[in-house]
Amino acid sequence: MSPRYRNGANQAGTVIAIVADIMALILGLWILMYLLDANRANDFVQFVHDAARWLAGWSHDLFTFDEAWARVVAGYGLAAVVYLFVGHAIANRVHRH
Structure with missing residues (x-):
């Protein structure tokens, strides 16, 4: 394999890992804002909430704990862990090839 090809694979793996980290x-950040009772009328808080809700669309109502904070931590936290695990697994796979 040429060094140029390996460098492109390393860059692609790095980009994948960074995207997973940002997600x-x-x-x-939304879990923290929720737990600290951030002002939901604030534009930044609303943006983070909307982005987190979109990213965790598949998991935000997955659990039915009695406490709302537990549902938020479990649902959004599960999505964060999955994105980190899958994103870094894909990045490592890309780095090896």
């Missing part, structure tokens, strides 16, 4: 960061 998990947004989800983690």
